[in-house]
Each structure stands twice: as structure tokens, then as C-alpha cells.
Amino acid sequence: xxxxxxxxxxxxxxxxxxxxxxxxxxxxxxxxxxxxxxxxxxxxxxxxxxxxxxxxxxxxxxxxxxxxxxxxxxxxxxxxxxxxxxxxxxxxxxxxxxxxxxxxxxxxxxxxxxxxxxxxxxxxxxxxxxxxxxxxxxxxxxxxxxxxxxxxxxxxxxxxxxxxxxxxxxxxxxxxxxxxxxxxxxxxxxxxxxxxxxxxxxxxxxxxxxxxxxxxxxxxxxxxxxxxxxxxxxxxxxxxxxxxxxxxxxxxxxxxxxxxxxxxxxxxxxxxxxxxxxxxxxxxxxxxxxxxxxxxxxxxxxxxxxxxxxxxxxxxxxxxxxxxxxxxxxxxxxxxxxxxxxxxxxxxxxxxxxxxxxxxxxxxxxxxxxxxxxxxxxxxxxxxxxxxxxxxxxxxxxxxxxxxx
Numbered sequence: 122x123x124x125x126x127x128x129x130x131x132x133x134x135x136x137x138x139x140x141x142x143x144x145x146x147x148x149x150x151x152x153x154x155x156x157x158x159x160x161x162x163x164x165x166x167x168x169x170x171x172x173x174x175x176x177x178x179x180x181x182x183x184x185x186x187x188x189x190x191x192x193x194x195x196x197x198x199x200x201x202x203x204x205x206x207x208x209x210x211x212x213x214x215x216x217x218x219x220x221x222x223x224x225x226x227x228x229x230x231x232x233x234x235x236x237x238x239x240x241x242x243x244x245x246x247x248x249x250x251x252x253x254x255x256x257x258x259x260x261x262x263x264x265x266x267x268x269x270x271x272x273x274x275x276x277x278x279x280x281x282x283x284x285x286x287x288x289x290x291x292x293x294x295x296x297x298x299x300x301x302x303x304x305x306x307x308x309x310x311x312x313x314x315x316x317x318x319x320x321x322x323x324x325x326x327x328x329x330x331x332x333x334x335x336x337x338x339x340x341x342x343x344x345x346x347x348x349x350x351x352x353x354x355x356x357x358x359x360x361x362x363x364x365x366x367x368x369x370x371x372x373x374x375x376x377x378x379x380x381x382x383x384x385x386x387x388x389x390x391x392x393x394x395x396x397x398x399x400x401x402x403x404x405x406x407x408x409x410x411x412x413x414x415x416x417x418x419x420x421x422x423x424x425x426x427x428x429x430x431x432x433x434x435x436x437x438x439x440x441x442x443x444x445x446x447x448x449x450x451x452x453x454x455x456x457x458x459x460x461x462x463x464x465x466x467x468x469x470x471x472x473x474x475x476x477x478x479x480x481x482x483x484x485x486x487x488x489x490x491x492x493x494x495x496x497x498x499x500x501x502x503x504x505x506x507x508x509x510x511x512x513x514x515x516x517x518x519x520x521x522x523x524x525x526x
Contacts, residue, residue, distance in 0.1 A: 122253070123201035125150060125194075127211030127219065128157055131471040132268040133260075133442050134210025135160060136167070137236050139175070140258030140442075141243075146176040148197055148204070150190070150215060154181040159270065167264050182215075190218035191225075198231065205232040205253060208246060210472075223247075238473060241441065259411045259441045269469040272420040287378055288396055290359060292513070294382055295393040297353045298451065299511055302482035306452045308347045309386040311340075315372065316384045324380055325362075328370040336370075345370070354383070387435070390449040391415045394436045394479055394520060401521035409521050412439040419469060432465045440524035444470040447477045447523070454480050454493060463500050477503040477523050481511070501526070 124144035128151025129135055139147055147164070149157045157179040165177055180197070182190045197204055208216050223231050233246040234253060241257045266273040298305045318336060319326040328336060337343055345365050354360040360383070362373040374380035382388050392415065401409035417437045421430040436447040446466040448458055458478065466474040478497060483506040484490045497504050503526045505511075505519050 122146075123148060123197075123204040125197055125201075125204050125206045127151070127206065127208050127215040128153070128160075129210035129212060131210055131473075132160060132163075132270075133238065133265075133471050133473055136164060136260075136268055137238055137258060137442060138207040138209055138234075138255075139164065139168075140260075141236065141255040142205075142253050143173065144175055144205075146178070146201065148201070149177070149179045150182060150193060150197070151179075151212060152182055152184040152214075154179060157181070160268070163267050163270075167267065185214055187214065187218045187221065190215055191222045194219060194222045195226075198229070205234060207234060207236075209236045209238065238442065257441060260439055260444075261412045262414045262417060262437050262439055262444075265437075265439060265442070265444050266417075266419055266469055269471065270422065271469055274418045274420075283396065283399075290357075290375070290379060291382070291389065291392050291396055293357045293359060294354075294379075294389045295511075297350060297357070298389050299481060299508075300353075301347075301350065302451050304347050304350055305389075306386045308350050309383060311345060312372065313384045313386070314340075315345075315370065316380075319370070324376055325371065325373040326380075330367065330369045333365065333370050359383070387449060387451050390451045390479065390481055391435045393516075394447055394449055397517045397520045398436070398438050401517060409524070410438045410440050410445075413437070419465065421468070432461070434465060438523065443473045443475065443524050445475040445477060445523045446470060447479060450478065450480045450482075452482055454478070454483055456493060456496060459493070459497055459500055459502055462502060475503070475524055475526055476501060477505065477526070480504065480506045483507075 122142060122144045123146040124138060124142060125148045126135055126138065128149050149161060151157050161177045161179055168175055180193055182193050206219060208219065219233070231247060235244045235246050236242070237244060243252045243255055245252050263273055315328060315336070316326055318332060319328045346363060351360065351363055355363065359375050359379050360372065361375060362371055364371055374383060382392065395413055395415045398410050398413045403409055414437050415435065417434045419432050419434065434446050435449040438445040438447065446462060448462045450458060462476050462478065466476045483493070485494060485506060494504055503523060509515060510519060
């Protein structure tokens with residue numbers, strides 16, 4: 122099959138039918154030849170990594186030139202007798218030109234279809250009651266960023282299979298964190314500073330009495346351990362020893378994974394969202410999200426230059442070709458966070474992107490909290506906050522429904 126793709130501004134509209142129908146050849150028709158070429162190069166990379174190699178051809182037509190567009194469609198129809206026109210999200214002028222072309226050539230059998238990207242259904246647009254065979258397509262986190270012109274990297278937690286023990290440990294950590302998010306952040310920052318300054322052996326970190334003295338002087342406080350938090354970690358066997366006395370300081374962690382979680386303030390919340398998303402299932406048992414990643418660093422132009430524009434998304438989920446951008450905040454949330462999240466989602470998710478803010482310490486009763494919730498609603502950002510929302514069953518349900526919002 123030769124798929125004739127009426128080029129759209131949103132890359133997901135351009136690639137949807139290509140992935141769904143697996144054509145032998147794709148012909149892009151559009152007015153922006155430079156953008157079409159860039160998309161063609163990216164699509165070739167995506168297909169190559171999937172073991173596919175369709176021929177991709179770009180055909181440019183002057184903007185708003187309906188007559189020339191109709192001529193081009195005739196040339197394509199004559200050249201490729203197996204062609205099918207896809208109008209998913211296509212440029213309005215091109216769709217109009219295709220309609221005019223069909224009207225003037227009623228004696229010809231011209232196959233046209235369109236996909237509803239939100240419900241993964243194909244629409245018969247030529248009236249013959251037949252549609253192409255297709256499968257519901259999906260994109261990985263990396264592919265989604267690629268087709269939108271960027272490049273991404275993520276931290277080492279991704280692409281590893283988490284053990285059930287680790288998943289259970291993260292749930293314990295999250296339960297402790299939720300009790301006092303601000304205190305948690307403060308304690309994690311202290312542990313991170315100790316980790317940076319201390320000597321390390323296996324899963325333990327040490328400060329001798331001289332280093333401890335310097336550490337306390339820098340902190341201008343003798344308080345190192347938040348007793349309720351550290352005791353909860355000790356009781357859960359996530360920290361196996363912690364003490365600070367005249368001999369120095371010792372902290373021993375259960376393992377390297379837990380040590381990493383406890384020396385960066387926001388990781389536990391991010392992991393909780395990430396792991397909840399990976400556990401979400403549809404009624405038939407299939408995963409709700411086909412891909413998920415944490416700590417996704419996005420290079421906006423994909424060129425990886427020294428002084429590039431980059432953003433980090435805490436969690437990025439994929440439901441088919443619908444990306445969900447999630448910002449996780451364990452402390453104070455400024456209004457800027459909403460604008461940052463919205464800007465990245467619109468740039469790398471297009472019209473189907475979903476946005477969510479998971480805030481463990483958002484006070485919805487104060488003026489700032491009320492204003493933030495109102496602004497988030499105006500910007501179509503789903504906000505998950507409050508004790509009820511963070512109860513395990515409710516939390517997973519909210520995460521599972523993010524792609525629908």
C-alpha cells in the first residue's frame with residue numbers, strides 16, 4: 122500500500138496512520154517542504170529501529186494553491202495504483218483540494234480514510250464501507266520526543282525491571298514522606314549533603330568527628346536527624362543504622378537503591394507516580410501505559426549543543442501515541458511550574474498531550490493554593506493533591522485516568 126499523508130502540523134497526526142497500517146510507501150503532501158523533510162528523516166529512524174523500511178517521499182505544493190494541489194493528487198493517483206489518502210489532521214486546504222479532486226473524478230475509485238486518534242478508530246471517508254486493516258499504534262517516550270524535533274535522555278532508573286521488594290520499599294518510603302512532606306524534603310537535603318561530604322563503604326556513609334564538626338558549622342545547627350522520619354525509616358528497615366555522636370556520624374542504608382532514594386528529595390514522589398503508572402491495567406489486563414520514564418531530560422532542538430535549551434520532566438507516560446507529562450512537587454509549588462509544564466507539553470506533545478501536577482504538600486485552603494488550582498484548571502492541568510488522593514487505590518486510579526483528561 123502507498124499511504125498518501127496530507128501533512129499536518131502535529132507530528133502525531135502524520136505518523137499515526139503510518140504506524141497503524143504499515144505501508145510499503147509513504148507520500149507526504151504539504152506546503153512546508155523543510156518541515157516535511159525533517160519529519161521524513163525522523164520517521165525513517167523510527168521505522169528502522171522497528172525493523173521496517175518504507176519508502177518515504179515528500180511532495181511540496183504551494184500554500185493555498187488548490188489547483189496545483191489537485192494536479193499533484195492526480196499525479197499521485199496515476200503513479201501509485203495502490204494509493205490510499207489519509208486525512209488525519211490534514212491541512213484544511215489539502216483536504217478541501219482532495220474533496221474537489223474526488224468531486225471532479227467520480228468515475229475513479231479513490232480510497233480515503235481518517236483516524237480518530239483519541240479512540241483509535243478508523244473512519245471510512247470515501248463511502249464504500251471498507252477500511253484498511255490496521256493495528257492500534259503506540260510510541261515510546263523516546264520516539265514521541267523524536268517526532269516532535271527533540272532528543273531525550275533519562276536517569277539510570279529507567280529501562281530496568283524493578284523487583285517486587287523495591288516496589289514495596291518505595292510504597293513504604295512514600296507513606297513516610299506523605300506524613301510530613303516539608304520535613305521529608307529537609308531531611309533528604311541533609312542526607313544528600315552528608316553523602317556529598319562523607320566517606321562511603323558499601324551502603325554506608327561516614328563522617329569522622331572532624332568532618333562532622335565542619336558539617337555542623339556549615340549548617341549552623343546541631344539538628345541533623347528528624348527523629349520521627351528517621352525512626353520510621355529505621356522501623357521499616359530502610360535505614361539499618363543512624364547515629365551522630367562524639368565519634369562522628371554513621372548512616373547505613375538497606376541497599377544502593379534506597380540510598381539513592383533518600384539522598385534526593387523528590388525521587389520518592391517521582392518513583393511513586395512512575396511505579397503506579399506501570400502497574401495500571403485496563404479491564405482486559407493490558408497495561409494502561411505502554412511506556413514510562415522518570416527524570417526525562419529533553420533537548421529542544423535535538424542537536425545536543427553545549428548551550429542548548431533543555432527541560433526535565435519528572436515523569437513522562439505514553440498511552441498509545443498520547444503523552445502524559447507529569448510534574449511532581451513534594452514542597453512549595455510556584456505558579457511558574459504550571460507554565461513550564463504547559464510549555465514543554467505543548468511543544469513535545471501537540472494537541473493530544475495531557476498534563477498533570479502531583480503535589481504532596483499543596484495547601485488548597487490558602488489563597489495561593491486556591492489560585493493555583495484555578496489556574497491549573499484553566500490550563501487543562503490535572504492536579505493530584507490531598508490525603509484522600511494519595512491513598513494507594515485512589516492514587517493509582519487517578520494515575521490510570523490521566524491520559525483521558
